[in-house]
Amino acid sequence: MMTTSVAMCTYNGESFLRKQIDSILNQTIPVNEIIICDDRSTDETHNILSDYQKNNPDIFKIHINEKNLKSVKNFEKAISLCSGDIIFLSDQDDIWEENKVEVFTNYFQNMPKINAICSDGIAIDNSGKVIDQRTIWSVPKLLKANDIDVDYFNIIAFIENIATGAGMAFRKSIVEKILPIPTKDGFHHDEWIALLTSYEKSFILIDEKLFRYRIHDNQQVGGVLYKNDDATAKRLVNHFNLFSDEKTFLQYKKFLKRLSQSYNKHKTLSVENDGKNIYISKEIMARCLQLFKHHQKIMRSKYPLKFFILGIADLFNNKRKIK
Incomplete structure (x- = not known):
């Protein structure tokens, strides 16, 4: 059986952190370890993490950064500390569906040539209410419905990144290849991982909606929602079809x-x-x-x-x- 690690980064995440951690702990297949790198939080994040560590000492491994690393380098650190065969990336403000780890693990077991997987997801607001809009993660399914071949590398490299870390997992065997993650304004760790693996045809985005992506004022990355109507669907097909x-x-x-x-x-x-x-x-x-x-x-x-x-x-x- 594959072992699993969660690489989570936190920074002043007291508002939603408990719901995210609870969703990770309540998976149909338990994760083996949760690596958390906190980027010098000044709110109650440390106390929340300490409570979970006390109740789950064999799973939680918490690292408090000596200085603020910011998102990309903080994720790089968390990834480097993971020991599981499969590494799941986790933000501090989302919610996982209870079968997320099980579904991802099955895909990795059944598709040995695939090194990185993203899933579709659902957008929610501050209160956890579902937002009825189309997401960027549904684009491959939309292209396929219009008989357009999906080339993940072409989409990510030349059009727009559709791989979001909140819905991503990858094999530990590629960590040496993806680290260090380059730092450039507007360039994130999830795009880097997706670029490298899609270039080698070892990346897929699956249709299952396996996480709830919270839209709120303090999130670092947004721009994943579109109107859920036919006109927008047509526009997205043209936008994401490289040769249209x-x-x-x-x-x-x-x-x-x-x-x-x-x-x-x-x-x-x-x-x-x-x-x-x-x-x-x-x-x-x-x-x-x-x-x-x-x-x-x-x-x-x-x-x-x-x-x-x-x-x-x-x-x-x-x-x-x-x-």
Whole structure:
């Protein structure tokens, strides 16, 4: 039987922490260890964690950082301390469905070539009430329903990250490959893990809704919700279909901006990441340039006047530029 670890990061999480920990402890298959790295909390987080550790001394391992590491490096530390065969990432403010560990473990056991898995999830508000909106994690299912092949690497590298740490688990065997996690503004640990594993075709996003993602004022990462209607579904299909030529002018505009941002981000990573995994960043840069030119040409032919005006504006705003 596979052993399981939970890598949880906390920082001033007193409001929702107990509900998250309780949901982890009440799994149909118990986890073997919960590694918690606290990033210098100043509220009641330490006392809450101490209570759980006293009641579950064989499971809880709590580390208080000497200095504030911030999210990415705090998760890097927590991951490095995990000993289980499968490592689950956990935020401090969500809720796991009771069968999450069981479902993930079954997938890993039955799919030996898969190294990282994300699941679909449900959005909730401060009080825990379900928010009736479409989530970014439902995008692969939406693409498949429209007979569009799902290439996770293409989506994550060139369009938008659909892999959220709150719904992610991966094999310990890849830890050496994913650490250290590079630090760059707007670039998070979950995107890094998903990029590396999707590049090797060892990443999947499953349809089961296995966590409740809390939307609140103090969360660090958002932007996962969309209107739950047919018009939005159609827009998402065009947005996340890398080779769609049915994009609106606004979608082309956003897509070219995303490609330029991805190119410049990976240009930095290819230099600053100590030579590790830079081949992926260099390939992303090359493909970004090809895609940028391809879609820029289509955009120019479909919307010549708007394209001309946008080009002038971009000169002044320094947007949609590959440097």
